[in-house]
Amino acid sequence: MNQVRLGIIGIGAQGGTYAGFISEGKVKNMVIGAICDIDPAKKEMCAEKYPDVPFYDNYIEMLESGNVDAVVTTVPHYLHPEMGIEALKRDVHVLLEKPAGVYTKQVKELNDFAATKPELTYGVFFNQRTNPLYQKLKEMIDNGEIGKIRRTNWIITTWWRPQGYYDQSAWRATWEGEGGGVLVNQAPHQIDLLQWICGMPKKVYSNVKYGFQRNIAVEDEVTAMLDYGNGATGVFITATHDVVGTDRLEIMGDNGKIIVDDSKKITIKRLVKPEPEMNKTMNMMDIMNLFMGGDTSDIYTEEVIEFESVWGAQHISVLENFAANILDGTPLIAPGSDGIHGVALANAIHLSSWLGKEVELPIDEELFLAELNKKIEEEKKNPIK
Amino acid sequence: MNQVRLGIIGIGAQGGTYAGFISEGKVKNMVIGAICDIDPAKKEMCAEKYPDVPFYDNYIEMLESGNVDAVVTTVPHYLHPEMGIEALKRDVHVLLEKPAGVYTKQVKELNDFAATKPELTYGVFFNQRTNPLYQKLKEMIDNGEIGKIRRTNWIITTWWRPQGYYDQSAWRATWEGEGGGVLVNQAPHQIDLLQWICGMPKKVYSNVKYGFQRNIAVEDEVTAMLDYGNGATGVFITATHDVVGTDRLEIMGDNGKIIVDDSKKITIKRLVKPEPEMNKTMNMMDIMNLFMGGDTSDIYTEEVIEFESVWGAQHISVLENFAANILDGTPLIAPGSDGIHGVALANAIHLSSWLGKEVELPIDEELFLAELNKKIEEEKKNPIK
Numbered sequence: 001m002n003q004v005r006l007g008i009i010g011i012g013a014q015g016g017t018y019a020g021f022i023s024e025g026k027v028k029n030m031v032i033g034a035i036c037d038i039d040p041a042k043k044e045m046c047a048e049k050y051p052d053v054p055f056y057d058n059y060i061e062m063l064e065s066g067n068v069d070a071v072v073t074t075v076p077h078y079l080h081p082e083m084g085i086e087a088l089k090r091d092v093h094v095l096l097e098k099p100a101g102v103y104t105k106q107v108k109e110l111n112d113f114a115a116t117k118p119e120l121t122y123g124v125f126f127n128q129r130t131n132p133l134y135q136k137l138k139e140m141i142d143n144g145e146i147g148k149i150r151r152t153n154w155i156i157t158t159w160w161r162p163q164g165y166y167d168q169s170a171w172r173a174t175w176e177g178e179g180g181g182v183l184v185n186q187a188p189h190q191i192d193l194l195q196w197i198c199g200m201p202k203k204v205y206s207n208v209k210y211g212f213q214r215n216i217a218v219e220d221e222v223t224a225m226l227d228y229g230n231g232a233t234g235v236f237i238t239a240t241h242d243v244v245g246t247d248r249l250e251i252m253g254d255n256g257k258i259i260v261d262d263s264k265k266i267t268i269k270r271l272v273k274p275e276p277e278m279n280k281t282m283n284m285m286d287i288m289n290l291f292m293g294g295d296t297s298d299i300y301t302e303e304v305i306e307f308e309s310v311w312g313a314q315h316i317s318v319l320e321n322f323a324a325n326i327l328d329g330t331p332l333i334a335p336g337s338d339g340i341h342g343v344a345l346a347n348a349i350h351l352s353s354w355l356g357k358e359v360e361l362p363i364d365e366e367l368f369l370a371e372l373n374k375k376i377e378e379e380k381k382n383p384i385k
Numbered sequence: 386m387n388q389v390r391l392g393i394i395g396i397g398a399q400g401g402t403y404a405g406f407i408s409e410g411k412v413k414n415m416v417i418g419a420i421c422d423i424d425p426a427k428k429e430m431c432a433e434k435y436p437d438v439p440f441y442d443n444y445i446e447m448l449e450s451g452n453v454d455a456v457v458t459t460v461p462h463y464l465h466p467e468m469g470i471e472a473l474k475r476d477v478h479v480l481l482e483k484p485a486g487v488y489t490k491q492v493k494e495l496n497d498f499a500a501t502k503p504e505l506t507y508g509v510f511f512n513q514r515t516n517p518l519y520q521k522l523k524e525m526i527d528n529g530e531i532g533k534i535r536r537t538n539w540i541i542t543t544w545w546r547p548q549g550y551y552d553q554s555a556w557r558a559t560w561e562g563e564g565g566g567v568l569v570n571q572a573p574h575q576i577d578l579l580q581w582i583c584g585m586p587k588k589v590y591s592n593v594k595y596g597f598q599r600n601i602a603v604e605d606e607v608t609a610m611l612d613y614g615n616g617a618t619g620v621f622i623t624a625t626h627d628v629v630g631t632d633r634l635e636i637m638g639d640n641g642k643i644i645v646d647d648s649k650k651i652t653i654k655r656l657v658k659p660e661p662e663m664n665k666t667m668n669m670m671d672i673m674n675l676f677m678g679g680d681t682s683d684i685y686t687e688e689v690i691e692f693e694s695v696w697g698a699q700h701i702s703v704l705e706n707f708a709a710n711i712l713d714g715t716p717l718i719a720p721g722s723d724g725i726h727g728v729a730l731a732n733a734i735h736l737s738s739w740l741g742k743e744v745e746l747p748i749d750e751e752l753f754l755a756e757l758n759k760k761i762e763e764e765k766k767n768p769i770k
Binding site: 150151153155157160161162163164165205207209212213214221223225227231233235237239241242243244246248250252256257259269271275276278279280282283284287292296299300311356357358 | 535536538540542545546547548549550590592594597598599606608610612616618620622624626627628629631633635637641642644654656660661663664665667668669672677681684685696741742743
């Protein structure tokens with residue numbers, strides 16, 4: 001095999017974007033093997049746009065057609081795990097759209113099954129992991145450039161969505177259709193990045209606002225407090241009603257601090273010696289005088305790194321990395337089994353708000369699912385939209 | 386009366402600073418009437434430095450001497466309320482050092498007593514309220530420039546204190562001596578500003594770290610989640626172990642956002658129309674295109690205001706405003722009765738962490754005091770420092 005024939009399950013906004021990149025030859029070693037969608041209008045559209053690509057309205061048929069080596073699951077979140085399992089069962093490689101699923105129990109089933117098929121490639125579409133800024137950030141944290149983490153803080157409210165967005169389809173922003181709001185649809189990227197770079201917290205407490213500024217059943221604002229179990233803490237804030245959104249990540253460690261602004265600029269403040277040592281050897285007036293005198297070089301040095309972002313480049317990188325793993329074993333940037341962490345964290349944030357108390361990770365999966373099902377039942381009785 | 390003779394109770398670091406300002410003639414219409422301290426070494430120091438100023442080692446004697454029209458209470462926090470009451474009883478005006486007290490029950494007693502003496506001036510030393518930046522900020526919020534508040538977020542960790550600071554005196558950073566750490570000693574300014582500008586929350590949940598990076602019994606790091614009861618939320622973070630501290634306040638409202646950096650710069654992003662209206666009339670692509678095209682003037686306008694800070698100016702302003710209120714009725718910038726709000730908020734943050742759950746305001750004062758007394762008893766058995 002020298003190129004991967006990708007089957008696209010679901011040719012909506014996201015699937016359509018990927019089809020565009022691939023058909024325009026932008027994705028190295030990848031071609032469209034087939035497209036699947038249950039919507040007859042999509043069939044017509046594809047017949048015109050991709051006349052040479054086989055089209056299916058049943059994804060199992062596509063998996064068994066011999067036309068695809070791999071699939072990407074650009075379908076509603078609930079369906080990702082079962083489609084992943086069905087593909088792997090048929091020895092078809094899987095690139096799971098994010099989030100890996102709505103609740104960890106279903107994602108675990110997929111992960112367990114995937115573990116029995118180690119020869120197959122199983123990736124998850126965390127395109128932000130290919131962002132050079134976050135790769136650099138992870139490298140710095142992993143290398144201990146700011147030492148042991150004491151505090152993380154991410155305000156990521158650049159996910160503005162007007163009511164019209166939610167009203168596009170009946171399933172959007174419903175418990176039954178999506179299983180959540182900003183935590184499940186928009187913020188999974190940052191939830192993954194936070195845990196990828198800074199690790200998983202041990203405890204979560206949240207204040208989640210459901211339908212705060214939008215007429216929806218699910219959440220449009222989240223404040224979550226994280227406890228890493230070793231003294232370190234964190235705060236994660238996201239929302240879909242901030243039209244001039246904030247994107248500011250601050251990570252403080254024993255040896256300094258990193259601030260990421262707008263996912264474009266990293267500011268690294270490296271202490272000249274670890275803070276625990278300064279604590280022992282310096283007095284408050286020394287430090288105040290240094291700050292007031294304007295010469296802080298005896299305390300820390302500052303480096304600023306700016307990044308250019310190219311729209312679409314990240315998605316193409318994920319597709320190419322996925323193909324490369326299939327073709328020559330290049331390591332995956334986002335192995336499929338990693339997808340469960342973000343789902344676990346999002347589930348913990350939801351569960352804490354439902355129970356009104358701090359929850360420990362891993363959370364009780366059965367309890368989460370029971371509570372989620374209650375929301376779905378309530379919604380059926382009293383639909384919001 | 387054309388000038389106020391101030392009695393300084395406690396001539397330590399803070400009292401000494403005020404004495405310096407007044408004796409140098411920097412405080413309009415105020416002179417030092419007398420000084421009181423229980424430390425004999427201070428008596429010697431004052432005899433040399435302020436030979437013409439009467440010195441007392443008993444503050445009641447000073448209050449009754451006829452040498453003072455007013456007092457400032459630069460003594461350990463626990464003592465502020467009782468000294469305030471004793472002064473007012475003797476018709477002496479009171480400028481209470483911050484915080485107004487350690488627990489609301491004691492502050493309430495003072496407030497209740499002060500209410501029976503409306504002819505006397507009763508102020509609290511919130512010098513940050515005289516900072517032109519925060520006055521401007523309050524004015525903008527009060528004028529509704531960014532509409533109804535949706536979210537507040539203050540990271541204020543510029544309070545670095547090394548172990549040597551805590552080890553200076555036995556009473557520092559103990560439950561018995563101070564009744565808390567950063568919440569009681571360093572952060573009361575910001576806690577007051579936050580409630581002064583954005584109002585009091587209705588509920589608080591906190592994660593407070595006691596002796597996290599310092600060898601102390603009390604807290605050196607605080608993360609508090611605020612709920613204003615009307616959908617609006619907030620986060621307040623403070624710490625004493627961040628040598629390159631952050632000071633960033635963000636307030637988001639229906640009509641825009643204000644970001645205050647380093648207590649020096651205000652950035653105001655005013656939406657061209659209220660967000661609820663944009664929500665109804667604009668679609669996501671409109672907004673994305675405006676942002677990607679770089680011309681965001683159809684969404685918001687931005688104004689940046691920079692402020693110069695002059696060390697000491699704020700303290701002088703408070704003293705002058707206090708004197709002016711006594712002499713001609715100029716309104717107080719920080720009326721004494723306002724001091725209880727910050728104490729109530731700090732108490733709620735402590736109590737939430739002690740109980741491990743969200744607490745409602747006003748909190749149960751008796752419960753708080755019982756829990757505080759438990760900490761004091763534990764500390765006596767197992768002193769940390």
